[in-house]
Amino acid sequence: MQQGEDVSHVPLIRDPSTGLEHTSPEIHSRDEPQALHQSQIHRPGRFLWTLTCTAGISGLLFGYDTGVISSALVSIQSGLSGRVLTTADKSIITSCTSLLALLVSPLAGILADRLGRKKLILVADALFILGALWQACTASVWGMVAGRGIVGLAIGAASMVVPLYISELAPSSYRGRLVTIFTLFITGGQVVAYLVGYVCSSHLSGWRWSLGLGALPAVLQALMLGFLPDTPRWLVKAGKIDAAKRVLEQVYGSGPGMRQVALTVLRAIDEEILEEDAHRTRHGHGRGPAKRTSCLGLARVHDQAGELCGVASNRRALTIACLLQGLQQLCGFNSLMYFSATIFSIVGFRSPTLTSLSIAITNFIFTLLAFALIDRIGRRRILLYSIPVMILGLAISSAAFHFVHLKSMPRVSGSGSSGSSSSSSGIDTPSVSPSDTPTPHDNNFAILTILVAMIIYVCGYASGIGNVPWQQSELFPLSVRSLGSSLATATNWGSNFVIGLTFLPMMDYLSPTLTFALYAVICVVGWVLVWLIYPETSGLSLEEVGDLLQRGWGVHAHAHVRRSGGDQGGVGVLHRRSLSGSAASASASSLQLHDERRSGEVDEHSA
Numbered sequence: 050m051q052q053g054e055d056v057s058h059v060p061l062i063r064d065p066s067t068g069l070e071h072t073s074p075e076i077h078s079r080d081e082p083q084a085l086h087q088s089q090i091h092r093p094g095r096f097l098w099t100l101t102c103t104a105g106i107s108g109l110l111f112g113y114d115t116g117v118i119s120s121a122l123v124s125i126q127s128g129l130s131g132r133v134l135t136t137a138d139k140s141i142i143t144s145c146t147s148l149l150a151l152l153v154s155p156l157a158g159i160l161a162d163r164l165g166r167k168k169l170i171l172v173a174d175a176l177f178i179l180g181a182l183w184q185a186c187t188a189s190v191w192g193m194v195a196g197r198g199i200v201g202l203a204i205g206a207a208s209m210v211v212p213l214y215i216s217e218l219a220p221s222s223y224r225g226r227l228v229t230i231f232t233l234f235i236t237g238g239q240v241v242a243y244l245v246g247y248v249c250s251s252h253l254s255g256w257r258w259s260l261g262l263g264a265l266p267a268v269l270q271a272l273m274l275g276f277l278p279d280t281p282r283w284l285v286k287a288g289k290i291d292a293a294k295r296v297l298e299q300v301y302g303s304g305p306g307m308r309q310v311a312l313t314v315l316r317a318i319d320e321e322i323l324e325e326d327a328h329r330t331r332h333g334h335g336r337g338p339a340k341r342t343s344c345l346g347l348a349r350v351h352d353q354a355g356e357l358c359g360v361a362s363n364r365r366a367l368t369i370a371c372l373l374q375g376l377q378q379l380c381g382f383n384s385l386m387y388f389s390a391t392i393f394s395i396v397g398f399r400s401p402t403l404t405s406l407s408i409a410i411t412n413f414i415f416t417l418l419a420f421a422l423i424d425r426i427g428r429r430r431i432l433l434y435s436i437p438v439m440i441l442g443l444a445i446s447s448a449a450f451h452f453v454h455l456k457s458m459p460r461v462s463g464s465g466s467s468g469s470s471s472s473s474s475g476i477d478t479p480s481v482s483p484s485d486t487p488t489p490h491d492n493n494f495a496i497l498t499i500l501v502a503m504i505i506y507v508c509g510y511a512s513g514i515g516n517v518p519w520q521q522s523e524l525f526p527l528s529v530r531s532l533g534s535s536l537a538t539a540t541n542w543g544s545n546f547v548i549g550l551t552f553l554p555m556m557d558y559l560s561p562t563l564t565f566a567l568y569a570v571i572c573v574v575g576w577v578l579v580w581l582i583y584p585e586t587s588g589l590s591l592e593e594v595g596d597l598l599q600r601g602w603g604v605h606a607h608a609h610v611r612r613s614g615g616d617q618g619g620v621g622v623l624h625r626r627s628l629s630g631s632a633a634s635a636s637a638s639s640l641q642l643h644d645e646r647r648s649g650e651v652d653e654h655s656a
């Protein structure tokens with residue numbers, strides 16, 4: 050096949066020796082150059098931006114729905130079931146969202162393979178709309194729990210499938226940044242939710258509006274998504290080669306050589322699927338090649354699970370993805386997201402809700418920083434640099450709490466009515482009387498230190514661990530990508546649930562000093578594990594990441610990319626890969642060669 054030739058019809062043919070279906074042998078011509086630099090890709094074009102931002106609206110919904118409930122709970126008063134909400138009501142209403150998100154995430158992986166990535170986003174939209182309207186109209190506490198549960202289903206599905214959708218569309222050199230847009234939308238949604246909640250809280254039934262407004266972005270996204278395609282990787286896997294090729298040509302644009310790049314990417318995807326099919330046939334996983342077009346059935350789930358746990362590189366990928374997602378939540382960040390107003394209230398701030406807005410805004414701004422840096426610095430290095438900042442912030446908070454005279458602790462049981470006011474977190478906090486406000490002789494310095502330390506912590510969080518785990522899909526080969534991503538997403542929601550449930554009791558029984566010290570210790574352990582087992586994946590194609598994990602954890606591989614010039618640095622090079630022994634070592638040397646070509650490689654452990 051000549052460069053630039055129109056390849057609009059790429060038929061599926063059956064290989065008589067293996068019985069596997071694959072694309073035309075022309076596409077697999079061994080005379081083709083083995084690698085093509087994606088440095089030719091200047092910037093993601095309008096098509097890719099439209100796809101990414103349209104999918105990112107799910108992130109906005111995720112952030113909005115997780116953020117808006119805190120102010121809504123304050124404003125509800127006796128608007129549900131004709132009584133004031135108890136603290137237990139508030140806890141159940143808040144945590145049922147993460148619980149349902151946790152339960153749905155494994156199922157979302159199956160559906161993403163079965164229906165396609167795009168259709169699953171549409172299903173999530175339908176749930177977002179239903180959940181928002183339900184919450185806005187419900188008259189009872191249990192109705193609200195059901196509405197929050199429906200939103201939880203939507204968030205669980207969206208948080209699994211959207212990063213997958215974006216990473217399967219993005220060229221490797223932009224993948225980190227484009228996936229980070231998802232987190233930008235989440236954190237932006239949280240800021241919007243805090244602001245909308247603040248504005249609506251001054252109206253009697255404003256909380257119904259703030260909850261119902263969540264339907265609007267979902268309607269918008271569903272309308273836009275109707276015109277957009279599924280990912281090339283899912284399309285190839287579903288046997289829709291022509292459609293996949295069309296999408297790739299749109300993603301890579303029509304500049305000089307870009308059709309060739311699109312064709313090479315198509316070939317790499319196709320080869321990956323072929324090799325995985327062959328590997329599965331050889332090792333007895335799955336039912337062989339006929340699955341190319343029927344691989345989306347539920348019967349595959351068992352095989353996928355076997356492949357995920359039975360193949361060493363997949364096990365490593367799963368361990369890393371779950372480690373990062375677990376760390377993202379167990380480091381305690383969402384205890385600030387949900388309860389920062391409570392914390393600021395008990396230490397004596399006069400306007401805890403507005404003070405807690407500073408947390409949401411810092412989170413958003415530093416996610417912007419991550420967006421700018423993630424592909425330049427790399428995922429691993431950004432974590433190794435930013436986690437110590439988090440540890441510093443937590444350690445200072447922990448120490449400062451020791452010197453603060455707390456007004457009194459939030460109560461984790463009892464009614465929200467007597468003698469207490471509700472913070473925007475939805476948890477009862479004691480009223481702070483004028484005499485409670487700190488005096489210069491009291492602990493103003495320590496209180497201010499807590500605020501500054503928390504902001505330092507959020508800066509570290511948002512620029513690293515708040516984003517990097519959502520790059521999870523890149524760790525898995527296509528055959529187990531959905532299942533692996535969904536288990537990692539479940540780890541995220543499981544840990545989120547644990548943090549939401551344990552934070553207040555820990556503050557109460559352990560003390561704030563020990564609670565924050567514990568989060569700091571978790572971050573130290575997390576940093577060591579990241580250092581030991583998380584390799585740099587920045588700039589590698591999805592197919593190359595698989596190569597990296599085949600020979601151990603890959604942290605010693607000189608796979609990091611030093612930028613050879615602005616945005617063009619860290620380019621991905623496409624390589625053939627094979628799961629067979631000899632080809633694997635050939636692939637290993639090709640990776641080395643590829644790395645040698647990249648200027649200024651660094652030893653990962655020196656990063």
Ligand SMILES: O[C@H]1[C@H](O)[C@@H](O)[C@H](O)[C@@H](O)[C@H]1O
Pocket residue numbers: 232235236239377383386412515516545
């Ligand atoms: O990546 C996001 C982001 O960091 C949010 O601010 C946080 O609330 C979510 O739990 C997390 O998954």
